[in-house]
Amino acid sequence: MIHFGILDDHPLVVEGLLSLFKTNPEILAGWGTTTLADCEKKMLESPVDVLLLDIHLDQLDGIKLCRDFRMRFPALQILMLTSYAEPPLIKAAFQNGAAGYLLKNAGYREIQEAITTARSGRRYVQPQVQEILLSSSMGFGQTPRLAYIPTLTQREQEVLTLIVNEMTTQEIADKLFVTTKTVETHRTNLLQKLGARNVAGLVKIALEKGLV
């Protein structure tokens, strides 16, 4: 019997997953939560073997969270759950201790297999994800992005969010009570870290990877 927990800010997904496995004797859903606080509480109250973790939580970096959980709960296996099949995200997930990477368009069987595989300590890679990884490493057409998701600093995070909200350097500087030069530095670093050529790239990456 496998106990698993869920952290996803969409109750729909949580409830759906829970009811999906309700009748399966092999897999027992321990609980589902929609906030980090709830999830942490639950983890302590009733530990699970496998945690399904949404990569794009409100205001939270799922990847970081994954690493964090892995350190705090060594026996815990984590399956990242996401809508985006971005190679950098996938790699970052695995580099940070994820046992699997599931697209939200995964079917019942795939989810089940992922959970059982993760439980047994092996990695599960969805066939679809595998394909994406392969095609991306061939690199036909698309701009090569960084192979991992760099960790943004607090400030960079803030600046990025404001950029995505269409604010100019001047406006951001005013809002953060710093000079425009400082904001420019952050912009430059963001471009570099995210491998973007300009604002368009920043916004695109930010939205796609759920960095904002």
Add this chain to the structure above:
Amino acid sequence: MIHFGILDDHPLVVEGLLSLFKTNPEILAGWGTTTLADCEKKMLESPVDVLLLDIHLDQLDGIKLCRDFRMRFPALQILMLTSYAEPPLIKAAFQNGAAGYLLKNAGYREIQEAITTARSGRRYVQPQVQEILLSSSMGFGQTPRLAYIPTLTQREQEVLTLIVNEMTTQEIADKLFVTTKTVETHRTNLLQKLGARNVAGLVKIALEKGLV
């Protein structure tokens, strides 16, 4: 007894919704589909009272689809399902015949209420959405967006796509075999039509509304 159908490209959401209402005697889920083709077939085979429609389907404009379905199936009530609470999207949905607008973070009760309300011919507005609409019309802080999704011309569409792909005006001009001045005109028109302040806004709107 209410029959409802689902069209969402995430099997997880579809299966989740289906199983959520499996035990409810008042609401009967007719079917769930993940592709437009399947959905259309199902609509003819076994018509439903209410259709839950994902607003952001792969390559498809959910809003347009909504209008389309409304014309083809006059008795059908449609509930838009989405992750984004963008006021323009909400308004566009209602203007195109949607009976309700549900965020994917909606709870079981809200979904149930939305379905029954829609069935009875009334509109359902999630409290959370209502709040967003109000706060947006008050216009505190946020840039007011257009109340509808403007139709982009062929050329504008092309330019927008290239902008999202981080290309500069010069590069776009070269690619389309026109002068930079022409591309600038398209850019200006795009900003105007989409109600954006700069590239960041363009990219954001383009991605959120699935324009690219």
Add this chain to the structure above:
DNA sequence: TTGCTTCTCAGGGAAAACCCTGAATTTTCA
């Protein structure tokens, strides 16, 4: 035929973004 939309192009100017180098101060953490 007239009006509408789309697509094209231009001049000229202001604002914003991007690039490079260099550096001081504070925070964080091993």
Add this chain to the structure above:
DNA sequence: TGAAAATTCAGGGTTTTCCCTGAGAAGCAA
């Protein structure tokens, strides 16, 4: 406590975007 990371700021320059006005050509529909 000491090194690394983060944050701050600057000069000075190039490129890109944004804004305004104006306009010709092509296609289409009433």
